[in-house]
Amino acid sequence: xxxxxxxxxxxxxxxxxLRKLDxxxxxxxxxxxxxELGKQMSLTPSQIRQDFSCxxxxxxxxxxxxxxxxxxxxxxxxxxxxxxxAILVGVGNLGHALMENFGFAAYxxxxxxxxxxxxxxxxxxxxxxxxxxxxxxxxxxxxDSVDIAxxxxxxxxxxxxxxxxxxxxxxxxxxFTNLELDLDNSKTxxxxxxxxxxxxxxxxxxxxxxxxxxxx
Amino acid sequence: xxxxxxxxxxxxxxxxxLRKLDxxxxxxxxxxxxxELGKQMSLTPSQIRQDFSCxxxxxxxxxxxxxxxxxxxxxxxxxxxxxxxAILVGVGNLGHALMENFGFAAYxxxxxxxxxxxxxxxxxxxxxxxxxxxxxxxxxxxxDSVDIAxxxxxxxxxxxxxxxxxxxxxxxxxxFTNLELDLDNSKTxxxxxxxxxxxxxxxxxxxxxxxxxxxx
DNA sequence: CATGCCTTGTGAATACTGTAACATAACTAT
DNA sequence: ATAGTTATGTTACAGTATTCACAAGGCATG
Numbered sequence: 480x481x482x483x484x485x486x487x488x489x490x491x492x493x494x495x496x497l498r499k500l501d502x503x504x505x506x507x508x509x510x511x512x513x514x515e516l517g518k519q520m521s522l523t524p525s526q527i528r529q530d531f532s533c534x535x536x537x538x539x540x541x542x543x544x545x546x547x548x549x550x551x552x553x554x555x556x557x558x559x560x561x562x563x564x565a566i567l568v569g570v571g572n573l574g575h576a577l578m579e580n581f582g583f584a585a586y587x588x589x590x591x592x593x594x595x596x597x598x599x600x601x602x603x604x605x606x607x608x609x610x611x612x613x614x615x616x617x618x619x620x621x622x623d624s625v626d627i628a629x630x631x632x633x634x635x636x637x638x639x640x641x642x643x644x645x646x647x648x649x650x651x652x653x654x655f656t657n658l659e660l661d662l663d664n665s666k667t668x669x670x671x672x673x674x675x676x677x678x679x680x681x682x683x684x685x686x687x688x689x690x691x692x693x694x695x
Numbered sequence: 696x697x698x699x700x701x702x703x704x705x706x707x708x709x710x711x712x713l714r715k716l717d718x719x720x721x722x723x724x725x726x727x728x729x730x731e732l733g734k735q736m737s738l739t740p741s742q743i744r745q746d747f748s749c750x751x752x753x754x755x756x757x758x759x760x761x762x763x764x765x766x767x768x769x770x771x772x773x774x775x776x777x778x779x780x781a782i783l784v785g786v787g788n789l790g791h792a793l794m795e796n797f798g799f800a801a802y803x804x805x806x807x808x809x810x811x812x813x814x815x816x817x818x819x820x821x822x823x824x825x826x827x828x829x830x831x832x833x834x835x836x837x838x839d840s841v842d843i844a845x846x847x848x849x850x851x852x853x854x855x856x857x858x859x860x861x862x863x864x865x866x867x868x869x870x871f872t873n874l875e876l877d878l879d880n881s882k883t884x885x886x887x888x889x890x891x892x893x894x895x896x897x898x899x900x901x902x903x904x905x906x907x908x909x910x911x
Numbered sequence: 912c913a914t915g916c917c918t919t920g921t922g923a924a925t926a927c928t929g930t931a932a933c934a935t936a937a938c939t940a941t
Numbered sequence: 942a943t944a945g946t947t948a949t950g951t952t953a954c955a956g957t958a959t960t961c962a963c964a965a966g967g968c969a970t971g
Contacts, residue, residue: 488928490899494892498875512948524948525930532950540949541937557895558902572792579788581890586898626901651901653894659714668904670897672890674797676710678869679773681886682802683706685842685867686774688884704958728918740918741960748920756919757967 485533492530493553495520500550512543559587564625565653568640569632570595570610573655577629578605588627592619613640620647631655641669701749708746709769711736716766728759775803780841781869784856785848786811786826789871793845794821804843808835829856836863847871857885 499520503511513524520527531537531544537552538544554560565588567574574593583590593610595601601612611619619625628644630637630652637656644652644667651668654660660669715736719727729740736743747753747760753768754760770776781804783790790809799806809826811817817828827835835841844860846853846868853872860868860883867884870876876885 486928491892491896493899494889494895495875497895498873498889498891514948523930525932526928528948528950529929536950538949539937540935541939541947543948556899556902558898559895561898561902563898563901572788572795576788576792577890586891586894588894588898627897650904651897653897657714659711666904668897668900670893670900672888672893673710673714674793674888675714675802676707677886677888678802678804679710679713679775680707681843681867681869681884682774682777682779682804683709683772684884684886685779686772686777688866688882702958730918739960741962742958744918744920745959752920754919755967756965757917757969759918 489530489533492522493557496527496530497550497553497557500546500553503546504550508546510543510545513538516544554587561587563588563627565590565627565629566616566619566625567593567608567629567631568595568613568616568644569630569636570597570600570605571631571633574629574631575605577631577655578608591623591625594619617643617647620644620649624648626650627653629653629655630660634658705746705749708738709773712743712746713766713769713773716762716769719762720766724762726759726761729754732760770803777803779804779843781806781843781845782832782835782841783809783824783845783847784811784829784832784860785846785852786813786816786821787847787849790845790847791821793847794824807839807841810835833859833863836860836865840864842866843869845869845871846876850874 499516513527516522517524517527528538531549534556535552537549565583567578567590570578570593574595578590578593590608593605593608594613594616595610596613600610603610626649628649628651630641630644632640634657637654637658637660641652641654641656641660641662645662645665649667651670652660652662654669654671655674657673657675660671662669715732729743732738733740733743744754747765750772751768753765781799783794783806786794786809790811794806794809806824809821809824810829810832811826812829816826819826842865844865844867846857846860848856850873853870853874853876857868857870857872857876857878861878861881865883867886868876868878870885870887873889873891876887878885
């Protein structure tokens with residue numbers, strides 16, 4: 480275990496390992512070797528062993544890895560066992576979709592509250608979570624410490640809300656806004672989901688493929 | 696211009712350049728140097744120049760880059776000018792959110808139709824796009840060629856729908872499903888939006904930060 | 912119109928990431 | 942038990958990606 484400074488590439492592969500291991504466990508697989516895992520995930524066995532070795536020695540020679548145990552190790556590494564608290568800001572279509580369909584609990588998160596400005600939403604519940612008025616957000620944060628805020632407000636409010644969250648001590652922002660949040664001299668972590676970036680990347684590769692097919 | 700084989704890292708930075716350039720243009724900025732752009736985007740000027748040089752020579756010595764022109768070059772590279780057609784499969788909360796809030800047109804995409812199985816949705820319109828029954832999907836694809844399918848169905852249907860899309864000649868799938876699509880011997884491109892991977896990455900970094908703060 | 916200032920594009924150097932190879936040790940079957 | 946097989950963790954290597962450094966060339970000002 481040499482948890483000095485692990486590269487972002489390794490970190491971003493961990494959730495994928497987790498998903499795969501969950502899947503294997505679900506199908507009753509009890510053990511797996513780096514070779515087999517590599518085949519199933521289109522990775523080299525070397526890379527898999529190297530990735531895991533950043534965090535410890537989870538396998539056994541001549542046997543491989545215990546699926547359940549490895550899954551748990553990765554879950555722990557990712558902080559899933561810490562029971563982080565979350566709030567959602569912006570109960571529009573997307574916020575609503577996240578509340579109803581994204582299982583925060585399955586990833587160890589506790590979604591404690593949601594906030595919006597629409598009077599017809601305030602006071603109601605979605606998927607068992609109460610919706611408060613956005614005006615109460617700052618007070619809520621001061622009262623009750625929150626680890627992560629899911630930011631799903633319209634673009635024009637994003638910068639302002641993000642700053643407010645940061646100033647009130649939020650640990651991290653999961654940003655669904657199209658905007659590049661700029662909180663540079665703050666300690667708040669930011670992780671972006673930029674739909675458009677993803678689509679445009681796909682668009683690029685599609686274009687490349689079409690060009691290769693002679694369509695010039 | 697040496698458009699031989701451009702690394703994925705470069706490609707994934709392009710949409711971000713585009714967003715930044717749009718923003719600059721919106722604020723009336725007409726020209727920008729790699730130095731200034733680098734400062735604003737937290738990238739080295741070298742990297743920016745190197746990235747662009749993969750596709751051509753868009754700048755001028757002693758001047759920098761013309762914001763508008765560069766923006767257009769990147770838009771073209773990304774295939775935004777090609778007017779790709781798209782359909783959406785699965786008009787649940789998320790699909791609905793995408794139809795209403797994600798501006799496909801702004802990225803050069805034409806969302807032509809949506810598909811679902813729910814009788815109360817079939818026959819209606821969302822954001823000007825008609826919803827058809829999923830049974831008609833295969834026929835629709837054969838009739839009318841479609842470039843990209845947005846896959847937003849429940850997880851349990853994902854594999855089956857993806858295979859069907861692929862078999863009916865879809866060019867690419869934009870996958871919002873938690874599932875790792877496995878279409879290996881097909882030509883269909885896949886781009887994933889894995890919400891959980893993103894959240895767990897954030898969770899990792901939050902955990903790391905907390906550990907550094909002595910909280911062990 | 913010429914001089915000095917910028918800023919590009921690129922080739923070379925550095926740093927990082929991923930792959931290969933291997934020594935080591937646990938498991939399995941006889 | 943023992944021999945053989947298997948698969949790990951790690952060290953050494955190869956391949957990418959990023960940064961540095963500079964020659965070349967346009968821009969702007971006097």
